[in-house]
Amino acid sequence: xxxxxxxxxxSAWVASNALAFALRDRFPVSPGHTLVVPRRLVPxxxxxxxxxxxxxxxxxxxxxxxxxxxxxxDGYNIGINAGEAAGQxxxxxxxxxxxxxxxxxxxPRGGVRHVIPGRGNYLAGRAPPLATGGADDPxxxxxxxxxxxxxxxxxxxxxxxxxxxDVLESHVFAALGRGARxxxxxxxxxxxxxxxxxxxxxDWAGGNAALTGAExxxxxxxxxxxxxxxxxxKIRSFHPKSWRFEGAGFGAAFVGSSNxxxxxxxxxxxxNLRVDRHRDPDAYRAVACAFERWWSRARPLTxxxxxxxxxxxxxxxxxxxxxxxxxxxxxxxxxxxRIQREALAALQRSRAEEGRRxxxxxxxxxxxxxxxxxxxxxxxxxxxxxxxxxxVLAHREELLVQAARTFRRLLRDLTARFGWCAGSANELDxxxxxxxxxxxxxxxxxARLAPGSFDYAIVDEVHHGTAPSYRSILDRLDPGFLxxxxxxPERADGADVxxxxxxxxxxxxxxxxxxxxxLLVPFAYFGLRDETDYRAVTFHNRRFDPGALxxxxxxDRRLEQMWRAWQEHPGERTLVFCCSIxxxxxxxxxxxxxxxxIAAVHSGPESAPREEALADLVAxxxxxxxxxxxxxxxxxxxxxxxxxxxxxxxxxxxFLQQLGRGLRVADGKARLTVxxxxxxxxxxxxRVRTLVSLGSEPSDLRDFLGGIRAARLPPxxxxxxxxxxxxxxxxxxxxxxxxxxERAYRDLRDxxxxxxxxxxxxxxxxxxATLRPAHQGWFDFVASEGDLSPPELQVLRFPADRENxxxx
Numbered sequence: 041x042x043x044x045x046x047x048x049x050x051s052a053w054v055a056s057n058a059l060a061f062a063l064r065d066r067f068p069v070s071p072g073h074t075l076v077v078p079r080r081l082v083p084x085x086x087x088x089x090x091x092x093x094x095x096x097x098x099x100x101x102x103x104x105x106x107x108x109x110x111x112x113x114d115g116y117n118i119g120i121n122a123g124e125a126a127g128q129x130x131x132x133x134x135x136x137x138x139x140x141x142x143x144x145x146x147x148p149r150g151g152v153r154h155v156i157p158g159r160g161n162y163l164a165g166r167a168p169p170l171a172t173g174g175a176d177d178p179x180x181x182x183x184x185x186x187x188x189x190x191x192x193x194x195x196x197x198x199x200x201x202x203x204x205x206d207v208l209e210s211h212v213f214a215a216l217g218r219g220a221r222x223x224x225x226x227x228x229x230x231x232x233x234x235x236x237x238x239x240x241x242x243d244w245a246g247g248n249a250a251l252t253g254a255e256x257x258x259x260x261x262x263x264x265x266x267x268x269x270x271x272x273x274k275i276r277s278f279h280p281k282s283w284r285f286e287g288a289g290f291g292a293a294f295v296g297s298s299n300x301x302x303x304x305x306x307x308x309x310x311x312n313l314r315v316d317r318h319r320d321p322d323a324y325r326a327v328a329c330a331f332e333r334w335w336s337r338a339r340p341l342t343x344x345x346x347x348x349x350x351x352x353x354x355x356x357x358x359x360x361x362x363x364x365x366x367x368x369x370x371x372x373x374x375x376x377x378r379i380q381r382e383a384l385a386a387l388q389r390s391r392a393e394e395g396r397r398x399x400x401x402x403x404x405x406x407x408x409x410x411x412x413x414x415x416x417x418x419x420x421x422x423x424x425x426x427x428x429x430x431x432v433l434a435h436r437e438e439l440l441v442q443a444a445r446t447f448r449r450l451l452r453d454l455t456a457r458f459g460w461c462a463g464s465a466n467e468l469d470x471x472x473x474x475x476x477x478x479x480x481x482x483x484x485x486x487a488r489l490a491p492g493s494f495d496y497a498i499v500d501e502v503h504h505g506t507a508p509s510y511r512s513i514l515d516r517l518d519p520g521f522l523x524x525x526x527x528x529p530e531r532a533d534g535a536d537v538x539x540x541x542x543x544x545x546x547x548x549x550x551x552x553x554x555x556x557x558x559l560l561v562p563f564a565y566f567g568l569r570d571e572t573d574y575r576a577v578t579f580h581n582r583r584f585d586p587g588a589l590x591x592x593x594x595x596d597r598r599l600e601q602m603w604r605a606w607q608e609h610p611g612e613r614t615l616v617f618c619c620s621i622x623x624x625x626x627x628x629x630x631x632x633x634x635x636x637x638i639a640a641v642h643s644g645p646e647s648a649p650r651e652e653a654l655a656d657l658v659a660x661x662x663x664x665x666x667x668x669x670x671x672x673x674x675x676x677x678x679x680x681x682x683x684x685x686x687x688x689x690x691x692x693x694x695f696l697q698q699l700g701r702g703l704r705v706a707d708g709k710a711r712l713t714v715x716x717x718x719x720x721x722x723x724x725x726x727r728v729r730t731l732v733s734l735g736s737e738p739s740d741l742r743d744f745l746g747g748i749r750a751a752r753l754p755p756x757x758x759x760x761x762x763x764x765x766x767x768x769x770x771x772x773x774x775x776x777x778x779x780x781x782e783r784a785y786r787d788l789r790d791x792x793x794x795x796x797x798x799x800x801x802x803x804x805x806x807x808x809a810t811l812r813p814a815h816q817g818w819f820d821f822v823a824s825e826g827d828l829s830p831p832e833l834q835v836l837r838f839p840a841d842r843e844n845x846x847x848x
Contacts, residue, residue: 043132044646045077051596052629055102059095062103062137064629067648069138071635072107076100076135083131084122096135103137111635113139119152171294173310179298180207180305182314183283186292187211188652190285191259193222194331197300198279200226202237203371204300209244212261214651216248220259225331225338226300227266227278228349235350236448237300238265241341243448243458247441250462250474264338265345280334282327283312291317293327343457343470373450377559379403380412383547387416388423390546391521399546400502400524400538404554405700406678409525410443413498414450416523420496427456428495428520430472433480433513437462439500440474447472461485481509491518502526502537514540527700538799551696551703552734555754560703562756563712565731568605569764570719572598574688579721582794583690590620593687598717599630602686605715606631611682613657614664617698619687621646624666627686631664642668678704685716690723692730711756718765722790725772729788731759742783745770781808785825795827 048063054074055062065073076099078092085093100118107113117138121128140148171182187193193215212222224241226233241263252258268278284293296312298304317324339345376384383401390396403409413432420428432443440462447456451472459470462479468488479485497517499510502524514522524541538545554560577592578585616631618624621644628640639648639662656662658679666686680702689695702712718724725741732739732751739751744759745766751759761769781801788796798808798818808818815821819836822828828836 043081044130045075045132045134046081048629049594049626052626054106054633055099057095057098059092060099062099064633065136066625066629066640066646068632070113070140070144071637072111072113072139072633074103074107074137076103076137078133082133084128084133085120085135086122088133096133100135100137107137107139111139114142115140117152167292167314167316169314171296171298171310171312171314173298173304173308173312175307178306179294179310179312182294182312183208183305184211186283186285187215189287189290190215191218191220191288192284192286193220194282194284194328194335195222195224195300196226196280196282196331196334197224197298198227198229198281199232199299199301200224200234200237200241201299201301202234202240203302204305205237205240205244207302207305208300210651210655212244213248214649214655216251216259216261217649217651218259219257222259222261223335224261224263225266225334226263227268228352229268229278231349231353231356235346235353238263238341238346238349239343239458240448242343242346243444245341246458246460246465246467246474247444249465250437250440250460250476252463253437263341264335265341266334266338280330281312282331284327284331286317291324293317293324295327347457376412376415377408378557379407379549379553379559380415383412383549384415384419386547387523388419390544392423396542396544396546397520398522398524398541399544400526400541401546402526402548402550404549404551404560404703405527405697406560406704407549407554409527410446410500411450413443413500413523413525414447417447417496417498418450420521424495427471429493431494431497431517431519432472432474432500433477433497433510434474434500435477435510436501437476440476443498443500444472444474477509477513481512486512486516489513489516491516492520495520497522499524502540527697550734551700552736552754554703555734555757556736559705561705561709561711562754562758563699563703563714564609564757565714565716565759566605566609567716567718567728567759567761567765568601569762569768570598570688570717570724571601572717572719574719574721577721584688586620589688590623593619594623594626596630598686599627602627602684602715602717603630603634606684609682609713609715611713612663613660613677613680614682614684615677615680615698615701616664616666616684616686617689618666618668621668623687624668628666631666636664637662638664638666640666640668677701678706679709680704681706681709681711682713682715685714688717688719688721688723689727692726695727695730718761718769720768720772722772725769726788728759728761728769742770742773745773781810782821785821789825789827795822795825 045063052063053061054064059080060076060078062074062076065075076096078088078096080092082088082092088096104116117136117140119136119138120133168182171177171179173179193212215222226238245261245263248258248261266278268276271278281298282293282295285291293315294312295315296310298310298312301308304310315323315327383403387399387401390399401409401412403412417428417430432440432447434440434443440460444458448458456471457469459467459473460475461468461473462476466485467473468475468485473494480489494517497519499514499522522541524537526537551560555562572592574584574592577588616627618627621640621642624640624642625646628638631638639653639656641647641650641653653662653665654677657665658677683698683702685695685698689698699712699714702714716727718728729741732741732744732753734757735752735754737752739753740749743749744751745761753759784801785796788800801808811818811821815824819828819832823833823836
């Protein structure tokens with residue numbers, strides 16, 4: 041038997057004695073939540089010796105003194121779980137020391153009695169039996185905690201509105217992410233249910249299937265519909281509403297007046313009576329059985345049925361009888377902003393005037409690149425007078441789900457059918473098909489991909505596009521138009537992304553352009569001198585050895601340095617990028633011990649639920665998230681106003697992606713604070729060079745570091761490096777060359793371990809043409825630097841008709 045407590049480094053301990061130690065809980069229920077654990081692996085309190093018990097309670101007193109001095113709590117819960125039936129999940133004795141604060145729950149009476157749901161607060165009785173709606177008691181406030189606990193959700197709602205699905209989406213997908221089964225029954229009574237809402241329910245089912253793979257266990261989602269005209273007898277109405285939730289140790293149902301609409305779930309006056317299984321099992325069972333009867337009578341929701349329903353709803357304009365709720369209007373899609381309009385015009389010129397069939401668009405994270413693609417699909421449809429067949433290709437399923445949400449919002453009037461080829465879904469039919477590269481590149485699915493079968497294909501995050509899996513798809517696809525989307529076209533491995541699109545970049549707006557036009561917030565970058573000696577960390581193929589890196593940077597000393605900067609440069613919502621799962625939990629424990637409400641999110645089994653953690657960060661229930669390789673791209677978090685680079689990101693591409701997580705505009709957000717470490721390795725030269733090159737004119741890194749000339753940054757942006765960090769980077773720069781181009785070439789080559797391209801230097805603001813007349817062309821210069829391979833040299837030195845006329 042093993043114990044995660046014994047795997048924790050001693051640096052994570054907050055107190056210890058000869059027989060026990062204390063460390064912060066990885067999933068704290070309050071700031072300072074601490075576990076006291078015996079050094080010997082014993083399962084429960086009753087298996088410990090009297091000496092161990094005494095040592096444990098000695099540390100309980102020690103922990104309390106420390107917490108009193110640091111956090112000043114108003115009370116404590118001290119608790120022990122002994123056995124699975126009592127809720128013990130780690131079979132190594134541990135005593136919970138939980139600081140309590142006035143106002144941390146609505147009504148704390150009952151304390152430890154809450155280990156039996158519903159029996160804790162004998163003074164207050166139970167959860168409110170009636171939800172009455174309105175601003176003071178919105179129904180969703182009652183539903184949210186039930187969604188968070190449930191493993192089985194059954195909803196019966198006569199009407200479904202798109203606005204109501206917006207309210208429920210995060211709760212439903214969080215439950216699915218935990219493995220819950222979610223079923224929903226609605227009806228076609230009076231055609232009040234919106235066809236677009238039914239299409240969105242199909243998207244939920246398809247998106248959930250796309251997210252379900254061999255290595256990802258998710259719950260199931262299914263929606264069904266009751267056809268009123270098909271009901272037997274004289275029944276011609278269908279108006280029930282019930283919400284039922286079951287999970288470990290609880291069951292609760294609501295029956296009342298709330299359908300799925302924003303008003304009914306939020307400010308509307310709707311009454312819903314709660315029935316708890318343990319209090320009234322007969323009533324609860326009656327609700328459950330009634331749902332199952334309607335579930336068996338309802339028909340599965342399909343794209344064909346939704347399309348037929350949409351036609352009927354348009355033809356039949358039946359006035360609603362008194363007392364029925366009016367259909368909530370569908371919010372129109374937002375108009376494109378200036379950069380999107382310019383990009384749309386550039387794409388139109390590429391097709392209409394230049395006859396191009398491929399184009400690359402570069403938009404910084406936060407400028408709405410997926411929405412731009414959907415707008416261009418709409419423009420294509422208007423120009424050709426018909427709906428195109430569209431393929432959306434991405435390397436991660438989460439990106440596909442987000443893209444589907446964007447397309448559904450924009451193409452709602454087209455009632456487009458969506459298909460999914462990702463995760464457990466294998467569809468290649470549909471007006472818009474969302475496919476993962478991993479799935480579609482398999483031979484059995486690639487064989488089903490007929491060349492020319494799509495009018496318009498979109499490759500999201502196309503900087504991954506030179507991989508063999510992408511190439512196998514693109515070589516077969518042959519669409520009418522191929523659009524590549526990326527925020528960072530330059531790959532760390534130097535592969536030619538633009539070449540996939542005939543070297544045609546139709547439009548480009550980098551971070552600097554977004555900030556200059558107030559579509560992104562400015563950043564304030566603070567570079568801290570990293571004391572880590574990276575010379576001792578193996579660096580191969582442009583990557584640090586993961587184990588050696590973790591050992592080198594996962595230290596309390598480094599976290600203490602971060603904490604000082606954390607306090608000096610505050611933020612309300614923070615992402616902390618870590619190098620490993622252990623590193624993330626260490627940082628999480630460290631910050632939680634200092635009162636930060638934080639969770640660790642990663643691919644391991646001990647991760648906090650991803651959707652819930654993101655929702656809690658957005659809602660302000662968490663102050664920060666520690667992440668490992670999850671939020672580099674494709675996640676929309678406008679409220680994040682601080683990012684901490686606790687790991688040395690080897691690639692400037694990934695560095696910009698991480699930076700972009702916090703650049704989105706949000707109400708009350710003036711800027712993004714960036715805390716970074718700058719150490720004795722060439723990767724740090726590249727990331728600082730990347731920052732000072734974001735302005736409209738390139739800045740010379742050597743002049744900036746030497747204080748000769750300030751960096752020409754986008755408006756409102758600052759780059760502030762510790763003096764020691766500046767001196768360190770200057771010492772790592774190679775000797776000056778004969779020209780700016782030569783110096784930039786050598787700096788980049790030495791920083792990355794490979795030669796940069798002429799196009800890359802040009803995009804950074806340098807002019808490779810200035811190498812003439814000293815060199816006959818770009819490759820003559822590269823040869824003079826000793827950076828051509830023997831076969832390349834042989835081609836270059838071919839007799840008179842050689843390719844020496846190739847110029848930069």
